[in-house]
Amino acid sequence: MARLTRWTTAIAWALLAAALVATAAFAARWQSARRVNAMIDARTIETMKPLPDDPRVRYAAAWDVERAQRYDEAIRYYTDAQAASDPALASRAWFALGNAYFQQGIRASRQSGEADAAAENAQFDLARDAYRSALRIDPWLHDARYNLELLERLAPTRSRDGWRRNTDPITIQPSRHNGWTTIEESPKRGLP
Numbered sequence: 001m002a003r004l005t006r007w008t009t010a011i012a013w014a015l016l017a018a019a020l021v022a023t024a025a026f027a028a029r030w031q032s033a034r035r036v037n038a039m040i041d042a043r044t045i046e047t048m049k050p051l052p053d054d055p056r057v058r059y060a061a062a063w064d065v066e067r068a069q070r071y072d073e074a075i076r077y078y079t080d081a082q083a084a085s086d087p088a089l090a091s092r093a094w095f096a097l098g099n100a101y102f103q104q105g106i107r108a109s110r111q112s113g114e115a116d117a118a119a120e121n122a123q124f125d126l127a128r129d130a131y132r133s134a135l136r137i138d139p140w141l142h143d144a145r146y147n148l149e150l151l152e153r154l155a156p157t158r159s160r161d162g163w164r165r166n167t168d169p170i171t172i173q174p175s176r177h178n179g180w181t182t183i184e185e186s187p188k189r190g191l192p
Helices: 004-040 056-066 072-082 087-109 114-137 143-152 156-161
Strands: 173-174 181-182
Touching: 004 056, 056 072, 072 087, 072 181, 114 143, 143 173, 156 181
Parallel strands: none
Antiparallel strands: 173 181
16 A cells, blocks of 8 residues: 555656646746747837747748738748747748748739739739648638638639649639639538
């Protein structure tokens, strides 16, 4: 009986030590997130040079410069953040990267000229690929699905060409009936 009590006490102390270590790790991560959030609120994340290699900080910096409509910097930071090991952060970074490319394509479409049309199509193609990458990581990311459909409806060259690629299950194709795009059926994908 004394042996059982000794083992029970040792297990209880080990569990308590593990809980304390986990609590300390969580507190350190929480403090880091709190510091980054305070920097975002104070609009000082840009002054932190060089930025840490933490993908969460890179994502926050990209979001901050995107709000200031500096899309080239945002694209660079989102590209750094998409390499995150956390799938949720990686899919959101791909989605945000697609949004930044989409905004640049819209900005290029408002300018006139043949060279701008090529830049516009390139930005739309990059946005399309970024949305698809986000959907490959997280098929239930409905915002990416919606923006991909919106892009297919608004992209001028793709809608005139009747574009369709059968190699990708995330491809959106023009409908034969009324010109609206539809999504290929899949049990894992689709709007809610």
